[in-house]
Structure formats: C-alpha cells, structure tokens
Amino acid sequence: MNYLDFPALRPVRHLLVDPEISEIMINGAMRLFVERRGRMEEVPPAFKTSDQLDAAVEALIGMSGRAVTVLSPFVDFRLSDGSRVNVAAKPVAIDGPIVTIRRQTSGVDRLEDLVARGALTENMAKFLRACVAARLNILFSGGTGSGKTTLLGVLGHHIPATERIVVIEDTCELSFSQPNVVRLECRPPNIEGAGAIKLADLLKNSLRMRPTRLILGEVRGEEAFDLLAAMSSGHDGGFAVLHASSPMDAVSRLAMMVLGRGLPFPLSAIHSQIASAIDVIVQLAQLPDGTRRVTHVTSVEGARESEVVLQDIYTFEQHGVAADGGAGGRFLQNPALPRFMPKLRRFSPDLVAGLLDSDDRTVPAPLRDA
16 A cells, blocks of 8 residues: 555645655644745645644554654654655654655756756766766765755766665665665664664675675764775775765764774874775755755865865855845866876776866856845
C-alpha cells in the first residue's frame, strides 16, 4: 500500500504530491509551513484536532518499523519515495508532534539542469566533472537545504560504471544508476538503548568491501577521523557532505570533529591530514530569494604551520537584493591554477581545455544596493 493512500495522511496528501513543495513542516496540529520554490510560507492547518495529527504520525512511523517513546522521542526515517522524515514527540515537543518531511528532489538529474537553474556555470560543471574523472576527494559544504546532497547525487552519476561505489548514510537518500553500488544505512538504538549502528561503524566495515569510491552522506562526528584516514591512504575519488558556512569553516569543523574523538594528535597533524585527504571543497548556499547556488569551488592547497591553505577557484559574488527579495550577482574565476591541475589535464584533457578562460557572467536579476 502506498503511504499516500493511508487515511490518516489524507489531510496533507495535497502537500505530499505538490511538485513545487520541497519541505513540509508540521508544528503541532495548528501550525503548518511549507517550502515552495525555495521560499518558506505558512499554509492553513491540515489537521482539525491533535488526535488527527497523532494518527498521521503513527501511520508514518509505523511504516518505518520504528517508534518514539518517552525515553527516545526523536526518530528519523525515509518514505518509499525517498522522502526523509523527522519526528519529535512529547515530552521534548511541547506543543505536540513536530513533523518535518523533506521530499525527494525531482527535476534535477543532470548537471545541465543545475546550470539552467543558475546554480553554477557550464565551466564550473565541466571542472567538477573533471574532478570526478581525476578521482579527487570532494567535500560538499553548506547549510540545511542548500543543495549539497542534490549536487553530490548529480555528480555521482559521472562515476564510471566499472567502479564499486559504497554509499553510507544516516538515512538513505542517495541513489545511483551504476550496477555495483552498495548502500549502507545507520540503525538507531532499540527501546532499551542498545543495538545502534553508527556512521563510524559502517565506514570502518565498508573498507573491507573493496570500494573504489566511498560516499559519506554526512560527516557528523567521530567518523571524520576514519574518513580522512581512508581518503589519505588510497581510497581516492570519494565524496562527503558536511554542514558548514564556508570552506574555511568546513576545515575547522573537520578538525574539531577529529579533536572531539579524544585522540592525542596536535592540531598541526590534524591539519596535515585534512590537506592530504581533501582536494576540493564545494560550498553551496540558499540565497534570500530561495535559489540555491554554488558559492565557492575551493582547492585545498596544503597545510602550513597552524592552518590549512585554501585557494578559491570559482566564487559567486552577490551584488544586491531586488525589491521582491531576489538575489543577483555573478560567478568569478580565479586565474591561479590549483595544485591538482596537472592531474585534471592528464585524466580529462577535453573537459579542462579552456577552463582558464574568463568565466565571469551576471546572473539576471533586478538589483539595488543591499
């Protein structure tokens, strides 16, 4: 039975099938918000009573085989169409169950789709494809809803079909068309608090699965050390996602995660490990008008004393804000060559040919001074 046919979900079915809605946020029975075309808006409440909402929550959670309890009031799971659900219940949710449904992105299957939407330029797309072909390790950084996983998924389709891809996620969201793909998902603890399988556990085990590409859906904590160790010791061409507001912030967060594991390493050694493991940081952001753009494509040039040396290759320069809240600007290219440019030319001479030409262009939008 399709989850959309569950009677308890009928009040929100029109939202679950609306192609323009990317996120549904239920704040108790009386407040309902959606993200439509990148902008958040309040819509009329779908549930007339708290009992109706409780029934909908039970129906959703029941399909996942999981449960919320007083001792474990949070749960994450995915629906049959790939949409991700987070539920927070009492006692932590004071005003009733909080349900957040992130719908599976549709209509973005190729880099050309992202170029058409203004997320990046054609040259940036060619550059990233060359990075995949050259087996560079790429870290996708950005805030919630900025498009990190979408871009990772699109680029992942450019991994050759001859490779063995191991995908590790907290809640499975990524899907690839290559034949040799292994998808691993974390398991939360049971009601007694036992039996959890963490990202770090899956990552360690995946190294015994003969992967040629490692993809980590999100770096959150102790698994950061294992990821860096794998990427710097022969498992190249990997992808990983991290929540951070800038490339430098991404480096700092990685370092803090490694330090948080309690290992006796000086910060300089951790920075050297990061510089050895990560080649490219792709920073994404959701702008005030709801559009999602790649704001930085940054190369990791190495480590020097107490810092990791970064060099921007492409950046997005926002010019201003229109009267309707729309954001405009242009993409800029740094003429300086990243350290791995010879490798790109060796693996993808056709893709990188002409990439050093000027790539400035203005994103159409009515502008005024910010």
